[in-house]
Amino acid sequence: MxxxxxxxxxxxxxxxxxxxxxxxxxxxxxxxxxxxxxxxxxxxxxxxxxxxxxxxxxxxxxxxxxxxxAKDVSEVHENIKKFLELLQVSPKQADKDACKVEHSLSEESIDQLNKFIDFVERCPEEEARWLKHFDYFSAHGELPPAHRDKRDEGEE
Amino acid sequence: MxxxxxxxxxxxxxxxxxxxxxxxxxxxxxxxxxxxxxxxxxxxxxxxxxxxxxxxxxxxxxxxxxxxxAKDVSEVHENIKKFLELLQVSPKQADKDACKVEHSLSEESIDQLNKFIDFVERCPEEEARWLKHFDYFSAHGELPPAHRDKRDEGEE
DNA sequence: CAAAATTATTAGGCTCACCTAATTATATTA
DNA sequence: TAATATAATTAGGTGAGCCTAATAATTTTG
Missing domain, CATH: 1.10.10.10 (Winged helix-like DNA-binding domain superfamily/Winged helix DNA-binding domain)
Structure with missing residues (x-):
């Protein structure tokens, strides 16, 4: 290797x-x-x-x-970057971190991360809602009101 | 450093x-x-x-x-491990990977990862549903039926 | 096409984190 | 407490990946 x-x-x-x-x-x-x-x-x-x-x-x-x-490494890089961006890490920093992390993950973790990104990209509506909750949480330090109510139709 | x-x-x-x-x-x-x-x-x-x-x-x-x-590194380690376990990576492998990844993340990414884990742990019902969808996707390679229908009350 | 500028390579060294083999210090037990 | 066993350290060396300075090849330009 x-x-x-x-x-x-x-x-x-x-x-x-x-x-x-x-x-x-x-x-x-x-x-x-x-x-x-x-x-x-x-x-x-x-x-x-x-x-x-x-x-x-x-x-x-x-x-x-x-x-x-190279293609494998590059793909891993892209997926780590995407994941970090989902977490609201800035694109620039996400790219830098991906450079380093890309060499540290096992096959198993890489596979699961690939699946995760695939999952997120293939269920946009559902995922967007959940991720929006995280974005709110990330920005405000607490769960969004709608989420705390356990209702999920009025949070927009 | x-x-x-x-x-x-x-x-x-x-x-x-x-x-x-x-x-x-x-x-x-x-x-x-x-x-x-x-x-x-x-x-x-x-x-x-x-x-x-x-x-x-x-x-x-x-x-x-x-x-x-040491405490900082250890916390980062734990959160990376938790995240990988959310992704269905085996605890053993998640631990190994966390050892390597823990040194590669910037402050920014660490902060966001911490928030993410905090978020997941603080909204169990909602999160569990979404993660269950991912588990299904991870196991079967496709979105769960209920998810594909955009209905979310009968997928259990 | 020769001189100058650019680009690439070689030579020789450095640091980091590791190793084996040998030595020294501490702990155990007869 | 002397002999032995264990644990830790020193001495000396290795390989990876980087560096600077010097050299060689290639390209550009007068």
Missing amino acids: ATQSLEDYLEAIYNSLNRRGHAKTNEIASDLGVKAPSVTEMFDKLRKEGFINYKKYEGVTLTERGREV | ATQSLEDYLEAIYNSLNRRGHAKTNEIASDLGVKAPSVTEMFDKLRKEGFINYKKYEGVTLTERGREV
Whole structure:
């Protein structure tokens, strides 16, 4: 398995390829907040492990294997971000936190989180009501009046 | 701020003190899955930074500062664990994942997660219904029949 | 196309958290 | 209390991922 750091590089390469059409040393360095020599070193590791196509002084592309890992990590990232945003975390902070958390979750937790996001997205009305209650709670520190009444038709 | 690893040690010490009444080198080593010399080294660091009281060949205790950090980390851990368990992740795995995730969240996300858990725990009936829908969805891969009908009194 | 500018790589070092093996201190028991 | 067992520490080393400074390749421009 790719280490946490290698996963970060794969994800950055994946995003760079999508956004810019290429992934060069300096771009990745800047995206990840590290210096160019670190990137060169990691490119070499990623190549050795079969995740990227890398020839010195040329840009990199993902192998099939690399793309799979990157896509997985990226999906996990997106779902963690969505979840944090449901919790009213700002998009910017949610994105940052997702970067770190994405490497820490087990398959089991990832699966359940995926299901959870899927669930939320597939039952908009019901979910929106419940989440609105949470938003109210988050903002006011107490349950919304309608909720406290156990009635749920007049809270809008 | 304490590094991720130092936080792990503080948390382990905190738990050991609570569970066993003391925190010795070998106990912490075994709890954290590392060898004794690593613990000695970290104890020294934690002492230098004012988190623990440590004299060679004696057990350790937490300073006020250390206890605060440990308690915070521990609370975050508990809330992440609770959240994962809401998502039907097994308690064991939820605990493991919480260990890793607990160091990755920003203050903002921690605050919101705390609110979320508080919210869930404070509105049992309403929440239970929604979570039951998720449990059904998680188990069957589709929304429960009552939910699909947009009626919510006959789904039990 | 040569000089300059840019981009990438190599060389050599650093820190962190870990390890094993050897040593020293403490605790137990004959 | 001396011998032994246990527990903790020191000494010395490793690998991962980062750094700066120096060098080499590529690209751009006069």
